[in-house]
Amino acid sequence: NAGVTQTPKFQVLKTGQSMTLQCAQDMNHEYMSWYRQDPGMGLRLIHYSVGAGITDQGEVPNGYNVSRSTTEDFPLRLLSAAPSQTSVYFCASSLTDSKGVKLFFGSGTQLSVL
């Protein structure tokens, strides 16, 4: 199992450009989510999905779009990049069992918006 795979690992954008961060998981998890990590802020939830065709907003959704056409893939789209979106982005999938929720994270995408 590859787990959760994110691409690209690094990206530099100019203000106003658009791009898509890719996320794929091979564990057949229904729940997937996107977080951003900023210094001193911890990880904050951007969007999440409880299954194919279902998405919802997290804590900081503005400026981002998501879709979930398959169980495996959960791309994050920046429509018009802004310097405030400079951050490290993590995708996660999760499994819920009798012990609770366990998250599996990708290795992250470091994004710089100039």
Place this chain on the structure above:
Amino acid sequence: KQEVTQIPAALSVPEGENLVLNCSFTDSAIYNLQWFRQDPGKGLTSLLLIQSSQREQTSGRLNASLDKSSGRSTLYIAASQPGDSATYLCAACRGGNEKLTFGTGTRLTIIP
């Protein structure tokens, strides 16, 4: 709104010592609390998960405790090693909706 705090932000400890990392949360109505490890440039790896009905969980040299009434969790690392150097984050899960609130982490350095 749940707030999760980890103090100190950074900690340096000589190799071989036992240490405790702290995590505080404001809303005691949690489903579970998790501890993660993050190495530089990498994603987060789940270390321990404590259900709300439990008081502690152990894995090897790691022991996590949970006191919901006081809004605190601790991660105890025994006989620290240089390989334990990393950032440790805690996260509180409220309800069964799988949305976690993360602390800002404690950056741990084990000095050989």
